[in-house]
Structures are given as structure tokens and as C-alpha cells.
Amino acid sequence: MENLKLVEILLIEDNPGDARLTLEALKDGKIKNNLHIVYDGLEATDFLYKRNKYVDAPRPDLIILDLNLPKKNGLELLEEIKVDENLKSIPVVILTISKSEEDILRSYNLHANCYLIKPIDVNTFFDVVKSIEEFWLTLVKLPKS
């Protein structure tokens, strides 16, 4: 019965092209998942705190977070998630184009679970998304929420 439960993934990504690419990559994946896409930081908090139109939103099993976000940027959002007792156990994967050392360091200091740079090549991008899925949703053992 447990296998039938869909894995809930929250993708916080302002670029619809990248969002779609992630979606496409996950489509090819082995795991049945339910990908929720939000396009800015505020929408993301609404989703996570089940506010406004996200009253019925599920608790995500994995968050994929871009850093360059409108309204509230990725690092702020990351900090909020990681200090919240109910949310901090959700693995957060940073997926960004920023190669900046500062961004990498700040992300880990704010307890990001991993930091990945969006690959240029589409095949590599697919591989990266698939490996996120595979690692965090099949290999890693997480606490039961």
C-alpha cells in the first residue's frame, strides 16, 4: 500500500523553462511523483504553510529550490524552512545556475541538504534531476513525517 503513495516534490523555480525541464526529467524517472511547481518565494511559503490557495497542499517529501527568486529569494526561504520545527526535516536541494562560492557556503550554513549547479547540457541536466530523485527518494532514509 505504501508504494502506491505518490512522492510529493515541491519545485520552487521562477523560470518556467527550467521548471518544465525538471518536470520532463522527472517524467522519465522511475518514481511516481507528484510535482508541485511554485514560481516565487511567497508562493512557496503559502504552499508550505498551507495558506490561501494552498490550504490543501500536501507536505512535500523533497524541496528543489532555486536561489534567484522574485519577492523572496531562495536563501531567505531556505532559512525559514530550516528554522521551522515542522519543515526542517524536509530535504532541500539547491538547484541553481550560481557558481558563486558565497552562495554555496551560505546555502550549506543555512542547512541546505545539497547544492547542485544546473548543467548546461540537457542530458546532464536530466541526469542530475534523476539522480536527485534516486538519491533523496530511494536511497536516503528519512524520518517518517
Place this chain on the structure above:
Amino acid sequence: MDTQSRSREELLADLNLAKNELEFQRKEKEKHASELIIANKNLEKIITESKNAALKLFKSEQESRAMVENNPDIIGRFDKNFRYLYINHPLPTVTNNSFSNIVGKTIRERGFPEDINSLYEESLNYVFSSGKEKTIEVSIPINGSLQYYESRWTPEFAEDGSVATALCISHEITERKLAIQKVLLFNKELVVQNEEKEKRAAELVSANQNLEDSKKEILEINAHLEKTISERTAMLEQSNKDLSQFARIASHDLQEPLRMVSSYTQLLQKRYKDKLDADANDFIHFAVDGAIRMQKLINDLLEYSNISGQSKKLELVDSFKILEKVIINLQKVIMDNNTALISNSNLPILKADETSLLRIFQNLIENAIKFKKKSVLPKITISCEKKNDMYEFSVSDNGIGLDMQYHDRVFIIFQRLHSANDYTGTGIGLSICKRIVELNGGTIWFKSKENEGTTFYFTVPIKH
């Protein structure tokens, strides 16, 4: 008888009387004689006394005369007609001036120069008319040189109080005068010297003023220059900042849409390869290739613009060890191409920014391998020479060489001498080298012969 007797008697009486008379008279005479003797004696005494007095007077007069005559001052007495009544000793050299010649003559008749004559007459006039003293100074030419006298004119009064004569006592003051003149001359000299000094001081002040003015001008120019420089520097800094920010933003923001182009063309290819014909696949290939190349260009541009933004920390670094690191970084390409790397033993330890030096070596060696001859194994020699205050590094290869006419183009960003088909790369490597070298205060150039190889040189200032 009576007569006779009486007569005798009478005679006798008469005689007796006469005798008495005679006696009296004799006594009187005796008395007179003694009186005469006394008178004579008195007379004699008086005569002696007056003789003595006369003698005394003569002596005293002689003494006075001696005093006057032996007095070194010239003493003369004049009457109301300005005639000499007396002169103690005349000036020896003035003509016709013996004592006898002078007395009775007027001053004018003595033959003094006219100015002295009038001066004397003026003094005499004053003394006779006012009854007061007057002192003047005169200079008399004697034997060609001037003798100076101070003449004091004094009135001598008659019993009725009028001025009877005038006395002139002339005291020679030539020495004093000459001394004073000397002093005056000296003073004058001093004054002249002082004036000269003052003049020089004034000149100095003026020169100083000029210097001061020049200095002020220079300072103004300097201040202006400094202002201009600091303005320009600020402008340049701002422009550099803007540029590097622009480059970063541009490359960052350009990446996003570019990734979309490349990703979705690739996705298209991936998903629909079998449904498309060969042309469509070619087109997709070019689109993907273009997007990927553009991405590389953007990355290179970002790297290039980041060079100026780096804060360089200068440390003592061993250039040989840097070279070792480069070899490790380029291990694969070096091995794949069977490259021989030779370095001379005098690669220095120097004060430099390690990253900069590493970048330059790496780019130049990569470049040398890239442009190797197809038939010959690449051989790269790295060496260094100390030249004045610079280290001159060289990276020499046996590659295809470069046409020297393209010397300057080689260092321009994205300028390529070969087609992308023959040699990969965006053509940024050497521009990055040039930028790093120049930002570190050095220069970069090369010497090359086509088909014989190229030597790149770059300098690093020696810092202590």
C-alpha cells in the same frame, strides 16, 4: 774905652749869637742831612722795588709770551678792520707769512682761498657786532693736502664795554677730521654695502616670491591634476565596476535564455530524433552547437571581466612550483599530446600573485600544445631571465608559429587566427594573459616564425 769895650762886648755877644745861630743852623743842617739820607734811602728802596716789579713784569710777560708762542694752536688778534695785531706763529707753508709780514695786514691779504677768507670775515663780523664767541671749522690746503682747523673766535672788550679786538685760536683737528672722515667713509661704505645687501635681499625676496609663485602655480597645477586624476580614477573605477557588473549580469542573465535555447533544442532532438529527417537533425545540431559556443563565450567573458575584480595579494611564490601545478592541471592534454616540457633551472622565487602567474603559464602552455605541428611532438621550453627590475619569462614552442603581422590581433579578446573547425576555443586565452600581465605591471609579446614555433615573453616587476 767904652765904645771900644762895648763894642768888644757887643762883638763878643754878637759872636756868641752868631755862634749859636751857626750851631743851630749846623744842627738844622745835620737834621736835614739825616732826613735826606732817610729820604734817599726810601727813594733807593722805592727804586729797587720798582726795578724788581719791572723785572717781575718782564719775566711774567716773557713767560706768557713763551706760553703763547709755544702753543701749538695758532693764536691771532685782530682789530676792528680785521687786521692782524698779533700772531703767535703763522702757518709755515702759506706764502708771505712771516710774523713781520702778517702783522698789520688783513686776512684777505694773506692769500688764503676765497672761501676761507669769507668764512673768517664772517666770523669776525659776528664777533665784533655781537660780542659773542663763535667756533668754525676750516680746511686749508697745505702742500697739496687739506689741513683741518677748529677756529674759536672770542671778543676782547675795551673798558667801555665795546669789542676792541678779536682773538682767534685755531686748533688743528686734521687727524680727528680724517678719522671722522674715515669713519664716515667707512660708514658710507657700510651704507653702500648695506644697500647692496638690501638690494640683494630684495632680489632674493623677489626671487623667493617668484619661486613661491611658481610653487603655487605648480601646486595649483598639481592640485588640478590630482583632482583630474582622482576624478578620472573615480570615473574609471566606476566604469570598471559598471563594466564588470555588466559583464557579470549580462553573462548571468544571458545564460538563462541561452540554456533554454540549448536545452529545448536538445530535448527536441532527444524526443523527436526518430520522427525528424536528416535536415531537421542538422538544423537542431547547429542550433545546439551555436548555443553551446555562445555559452562558452559568455563564460570566458565572465572570466575576463573578473580579472580586474580580483584583489591581488602578493606573496613570495616559487615560479617552478607554480609550473608544477600547471602541469598537474594540464596533465591530460600534456599526456595525450606527448608533450615535452622543459624548464631552465633559473625559475625564480618572486613576489607575485600566484593565481595570476598560474593562469598565464597555463594559458600559454595550453596554447602552445593547441598550436602544435601535426607531425612533430610538441616541445615547450619555459625559462626566465632577470632584466633590470623585471623578470622576463618566456614560453617557447616548436609549433606551427604565427604570422608576425597579426601580432596585435592575437591579444584582442575573441580574435582568432584560425577557424573554429581547425582549432577549438573562443580566442580568449591570450587576452586574459595580456590583461593579467598588464594589471600586474608587466608586458607581453611574442616572436614567431611560421612553421618554426613561437616564443611568448612576459614580464613581472620585481617587488621587494
